[in-house]
Amino acid sequence: MRPDRKHLANSVLGWLYDDEAAALHAYALKAPAGDMAEVGAYCGKSTIWLGDAAAQRGVKLWSVDWHHGSPEMQPGKENFDEELVVDGEPDTLHQWRRNVDHAGLGDTVIGVVGKSIPVAAGFSRGQFGLVFIDANHGPPVIDDGREWGQLVKADGFLIFHDSTIEYVQEAIENAFDNGFDFVEPIHDMAVLVRCL
Numbered sequence: 001m002r003p004d005r006k007h008l009a010n011s012v013l014g015w016l017y018d019d020e021a022a023a024l025h026a027y028a029l030k031a032p033a034g035d036m037a038e039v040g041a042y043c044g045k046s047t048i049w050l051g052d053a054a055a056q057r058g059v060k061l062w063s064v065d066w067h068h069g070s071p072e073m074q075p076g077k078e079n080f081d082e083e084l085v086v087d088g089e090p091d092t093l094h095q096w097r098r099n100v101d102h103a104g105l106g107d108t109v110i111g112v113v114g115k116s117i118p119v120a121a122g123f124s125r126g127q128f129g130l131v132f133i134d135a136n137h138g139p140p141v142i143d144d145g146r147e148w149g150q151l152v153k154a155d156g157f158l159i160f161h162d163s164t165i166e167y168v169q170e171a172i173e174n175a176f177d178n179g180f181d182f183v184e185p186i187h188d189m190a191v192l193v194r195c196l
Helices: 003-011 018-030 045-057 093-102 116-120 140-149 166-176
Strands: 036-039 061-065 109-113 128-133 152-160 180-186 189-194
Touching: 003 045, 018 045, 018 128, 018 152, 018 180, 018 189, 036 045, 036 140, 045 061, 045 093, 045 109, 045 128, 061 093, 061 116, 093 109, 116 140, 128 140, 140 152, 140 166, 152 166, 152 180, 166 180, 166 189
Parallel strands: 036 061, 036 128, 061 109, 128 152
Antiparallel strands: 152 189, 180 189
């Protein structure tokens, strides 16, 4: 990874351990040819890691987030950050855009502002070499895993963050029933590969 991007990524708000970030980058470099996607971007930490790999490979990274935070980021919840409030609600789009621009990834990263399932419907089955899911960790992650999982091509990677959370575990189990095999755990991340 370019040193300037690594330094920036390490300073961006978010929850991604160093070993997870390095592994995410490595899997993005060895994923099958084609674009990549992330579902849940927050302020852009994972976007920069994935975007750097996408830039090296000459492909696009589709970064999908509604940018109003997941349930644990709402007022009164454990991950609420008052500095990210715009017009009374969490809004990470400005921070995300600024970080992507500072990383020099504006020509590689395509930001899509919206809810993940309607956005997934706009893509084709088997379109992506890698999909990283780190959005809502409640019941919606099950739908995210199902809908975005089918967009991963053969030998492509489906990577879940926060894999020890109950609903994320269920999404992973469902992926096993839909053509994915387990590759490895990396801290709180689970890496799966499409075999069918």
